[in-house]
Amino acid sequence: MVGGGLSAGGGGTQFEAKITPIVIMSCIMAATGGLMFGYDVGVSGGVTSMNDFLKKFFPVAVPLFLSEIAPTRIRGGLNILFQLNVTIGILFANVVNYGTAMIKGGWGWRVSLGLAGIPAILLTVGALLVVDTPNSLIERGHLDEGKVVLKRIRGIDNVEPEYLELVEASRVAKQVKHPFRNLLKRRNRSQLIIAVALQIFQQFTGINAIMFYAPVLFDTLGFKNDASLYSAVITGAVNVISTVVSIYSVDKVGRRFLLLEAGVQMFLSQSVIAVILGLKVKDHTTDLHSGYAIFVVIMVCTFVSGFAWSWGPLGWLIPSETFPLETRSAGQSVTVCVNLLFTFVIAQAFLSMLCHFKFGIFLFFSGWVLVMSFFVFFLLPETKNVPIEEMTEKVWKQHWLWKRFMDDDDEVVVEIGKVDGAAKKNGHSNGFNHTSQL
Numbered sequence: 001m002v003g004g005g006l007s008a009g010g011g012g013t014q015f016e017a018k019i020t021p022i023v024i025m026s027c028i029m030a031a032t033g034g035l036m037f038g039y040d041v042g043v044s045g046g047v048t049s050m051n052d053f054l055k056k057f058f059p060v061a062v063p064l065f066l067s068e069i070a071p072t073r074i075r076g077g078l079n080i081l082f083q084l085n086v087t088i089g090i091l092f093a094n095v096v097n098y099g100t101a102m103i104k105g106g107w108g109w110r111v112s113l114g115l116a117g118i119p120a121i122l123l124t125v126g127a128l129l130v131v132d133t134p135n136s137l138i139e140r141g142h143l144d145e146g147k148v149v150l151k152r153i154r155g156i157d158n159v160e161p162e163y164l165e166l167v168e169a170s171r172v173a174k175q176v177k178h179p180f181r182n183l184l185k186r187r188n189r190s191q192l193i194i195a196v197a198l199q200i201f202q203q204f205t206g207i208n209a210i211m212f213y214a215p216v217l218f219d220t221l222g223f224k225n226d227a228s229l230y231s232a233v234i235t236g237a238v239n240v241i242s243t244v245v246s247i248y249s250v251d252k253v254g255r256r257f258l259l260l261e262a263g264v265q266m267f268l269s270q271s272v273i274a275v276i277l278g279l280k281v282k283d284h285t286t287d288l289h290s291g292y293a294i295f296v297v298i299m300v301c302t303f304v305s306g307f308a309w310s311w312g313p314l315g316w317l318i319p320s321e322t323f324p325l326e327t328r329s330a331g332q333s334v335t336v337c338v339n340l341l342f343t344f345v346i347a348q349a350f351l352s353m354l355c356h357f358k359f360g361i362f363l364f365f366s367g368w369v370l371v372m373s374f375f376v377f378f379l380l381p382e383t384k385n386v387p388i389e390e391m392t393e394k395v396w397k398q399h400w401l402w403k404r405f406m407d408d409d410d411e412v413v414v415e416i417g418k419v420d421g422a423a424k425k426n427g428h429s430n431g432f433n434h435t436s437q438l
């Protein structure tokens with residue numbers, strides 16, 4: 001599941017755990033899922049700028065601008081690792097497109113599309129090698145097997161404290177009967193609104209207009225065919241590197257800082273692109289002067305880097321750390337669903353919008369960046385370093401608006417049993433909201 005498999009659900013738990021082969025295998029699995037997602041996003045833009053592909057599928061069209069089981073202590077980093085893999089997949093596709101465009105005989109685009117099967121095969125083979133998680137085994141009643149797997153995963157014999165927490169977490173999870181119904185309850189409104197808004201906003205930054213159509217955009221600006229593909233490789237690399245910046249900084253400077261800083265960066269770069277294109281490109285036969293064209297590439301990279309250390313990874317991270325237990329699985333599903341729905345909407349609408357708005361398309365997206373930055377400023381609370389189980393008290397109940405939704409009458413606070421009490425005493429958390437309202 002996109003982003004969902006790497007929930008940042010852990011609070012302050014610091015169980016003893018080695019980085020074992022099983023954990024590494026699980027990370028490779030996640031990486032492959034991200035690669036597949038990213039490759040599919042990246043490959044489409046490239047092949048649609050290859051003349052042989054266009055001749056085959058668009059003989060009538062000369063478009064003006066043709067244009068998506070870690071130890072707790074590394075859970076946050078792994079969450080963004082998913083997005084990192086998406087960006088690596090995109091970069092990989094961009095590099096492949098650059099190479100296959102040079103194949104003589106007009107079948108290079110077939111190779112680009114065909115290679116999408118490789119991450120899918122890796123994922124399938126990987127899935128056969130990976131064992132059931134202890135959580136899943138325990139939840140299905142296979143307690144002994146769950147403990148054995150936990151020992152293998154952690155690489156140690158003394159897994160008792162974590163095992164007991166997993167058993168307790170599973171007991172609590174079983175009490176959640178109607179996750180989707182819970183999602184609509186008033187007390188869960190804030191997390192739901194924020195998760196849905198983040199996904200819609202992530203796509204309305206216009207990132208996929210760039211990811212899908214960058215080579216075509218650069219082509220239209222007058223870059224030669226291979227130069228436009230080459231430029232897409234550059235933006236793909238900027239995307240990867242800037243996501244790494246997010247991995248290192250998100251727990252230091254916080255989510256709000258990254259989103260607000262990137263808001264300014266994305267707004268300015270998109271506005272500059274719009275102004276240059278508006279002033280310098282009169283019609284689709286005009287090539288941009290090479291100095292301006294390079295400047296546009298730099299502005300596109302500035303935009304992509306801002307996105308890559310903010311809305312890209314945080315769109316996944318924040319919902320995964322804010323939904324309480326009673327709505328977590330349902331909330332993650334809605335998050336992914338809304339993201340893919342709006343990826344589809346933008347991909348479908350972009351070309352028609354481009355024909356109507358022309359350079360104004362970048363003003364359209366920069367306007368949205370402004371709106372989402374205000375949303376972050378006023379409505380998104382900081383969640384950096386807040387243990388999951390304290391989110392309600394420390395985040396939602398402190399917020400000027402969201403605290404009004406926290407006083408639901410039919411609230412039933414689940415008292416986690418003695419295991420939880422012991423865990424709390426030790427400063428541990430089982431990754432679930434201990435005051436979950438069922």
Ligand SMILES: OC[C@H]1O[C@](O)(CO)[C@@H](O)[C@@H]1O
Pocket residue numbers: 041068083086087090202207208211239312313315343
């Ligand atoms: O890196 C850019 C990519 O990241 C996503 O927003 C997913 O988080 C995709 O929609 C986009 O293609």
